[in-house]
Amino acid sequence: xxxxxxxxxxxxxxxxxxxxxxxxxxxxxxxxxxxxxxxxxxxxxxxxxxxxxxxxxxxxxxxxxxxxxxxxxxxxxxxxxxxxxxxxxxxxxxxxxxxxxxxxxxxxxxxxxxxxxxxxxxxxxxxxxxxxxxxxxxxxxxxxxxxxxxxxxxxxxxxxxxxxxxxxxxxxxxxxxxxxxxxxxxxxxxxxxxxxxxxxxxxxxxxxxxxxxxxxxxxxxxxxxxxxxxxxxxxxxxxxxxxxxxxxxxxxxxxxxxxxxxxxxxxxxxxxxxxxxxxxxxxxxxxxxxxxxxxxxxxxxxxxxxxxxxxxxxxxxxxxxxxxxxxxxxxxxxxxxxxxxxxxxxxxxx
Ligand SMILES: Nc1nc2c(ncn2[C@@H]2O[C@H](COP(=O)(O)OP(=O)(O)OP(=O)(O)O)[C@@H](O)[C@H]2O)c(=O)[nH]1
Ligand SMILES: [Zn+2]
Numbered sequence: 001x002x003x004x005x006x007x008x009x010x011x012x013x014x015x016x017x018x019x020x021x022x023x024x025x026x027x028x029x030x031x032x033x034x035x036x037x038x039x040x041x042x043x044x045x046x047x048x049x050x051x052x053x054x055x056x057x058x059x060x061x062x063x064x065x066x067x068x069x070x071x072x073x074x075x076x077x078x079x080x081x082x083x084x085x086x087x088x089x090x091x092x093x094x095x096x097x098x099x100x101x102x103x104x105x106x107x108x109x110x111x112x113x114x115x116x117x118x119x120x121x122x123x124x125x126x127x128x129x130x131x132x133x134x135x136x137x138x139x140x141x142x143x144x145x146x147x148x149x150x151x152x153x154x155x156x157x158x159x160x161x162x163x164x165x166x167x168x169x170x171x172x173x174x175x176x177x178x179x180x181x182x183x184x185x186x187x188x189x190x191x192x193x194x195x196x197x198x199x200x201x202x203x204x205x206x207x208x209x210x211x212x213x214x215x216x217x218x219x220x221x222x223x224x225x226x227x228x229x230x231x232x233x234x235x236x237x238x239x240x241x242x243x244x245x246x247x248x249x250x251x252x253x254x255x256x257x258x259x260x261x262x263x264x265x266x267x268x269x270x271x272x273x274x275x276x277x278x279x280x281x282x283x284x285x286x287x288x289x290x291x292x293x294x295x296x297x298x299x300x301x302x303x304x305x306x307x308x309x310x311x312x313x314x315x316x317x318x319x320x321x322x323x324x325x326x327x328x329x330x331x332x333x334x335x336x337x338x339x340x341x342x343x344x345x346x347x348x349x350x
Contacts, residue, residue, distance in 0.1 A: 005112065103141050200280065203240050208221050
């Protein structure tokens with residue numbers, strides 16, 4: 001089939017789809033090194049054989065043991081094997097969180113296990129095979145693509161990003177509803193339940209890229225990078241929510257009104273917008289992809305803490321990030337403190 005994704009070797013492109021790929025699964029009692037270890041072991045009632053397969057060093061060893069004891073395969077194996085494989089794939093792609101997002105990202109391409117020696121699970125090398133593994137993966141992909149958090153954001157691709165504070169990993173996402181692109185920058189590694197230092201940073205072209213002193217964004221972004229580099233691990237979710245969600249040109253219109261005396265909230269409202277249009281629920285999908293469930297959030301904005309908690313993210317600590325106060329942004333910061341509830345030690349009156 002044209003534009004199919006052919007996979008087989010774990011080290012090759014799309015190798016993460018292979019049952020030999022090094023992603024552990026836990027069946028509630030035991031952790032198995034790979035899907036192949038789990039699958040081969042389910043063939044047998046004899047617990048000695050199961051133990052030998054469980055401890056085998058590689059998936060190839062597990063596969064060979066499954067062949068070696070072929071005479072002792074349970075009599076009902078042929079009826080059971082599809083259910084066993086489906087359960088194994090469900091565990092693999094939901095317990096290894098990024099994998100589920102990678103699987104969904106393969107849409108709409110057909111998935112084919114290009115296995116010359118296997119015309120049941122694979123395509124038999126020339127397409128005559130049943131490709132049952134590819135079909136189970138496509139069924140799971142369809143299921144995940146309509147299930148939170150996989151349907152909140154679509155992972156697209158990752159790349160390295162050398163910065164002034166070290167080499168970060170950049171992960172690109174697309175909001176399936178709006179098409180808006182978002183970026184997450186990660187540094188270092190973390191375990192699943194470890195609290196991670198993060199920043200939800202809303203895009204501010206003027207502050208982040210044009211060195212504006214009208215706001216505190218650019219200083220906060222630099223501080224977020226510094227803090228993460230200092231700690232050694234962390235993530236910056238760079239959210240395309242320019243202008244608190246009203247966009248760049250409307251923000252310039254709002255600035256124009258502020259040049260004539262309005263404050264940052266009055267200007268939004270004069271343009272017919274609420275003070276803050278930003279939504280954060282899609283961040284749950286990004287944090288799920290990054291395997292982050294507990295955060296130390298760098299923010300002065302209580303709404304971001306509330307939004308993440310409502311999205312089921314455990315905000316264990318708020319880390320203040322008061323940076324870049326100056327004569328040009330003191331009115332803006334005062335308005336954020338008095339009208340938007342930001343936790344700022346702002347010195348100047350409105
Ligand atoms: N509409 C509007 N948006 C502004 C104005 N000044 C800055 N912004 C936007 O406000 C947002 C600031 O985002 P952040 O710094 O991530 O968040 P915050 O809500 O200030 O809270 P912190 O996390 O404490 O920084 C950016 O999208 C800016 O473009 C303004 O006067 N009007
Ligand atoms: Zn700004």
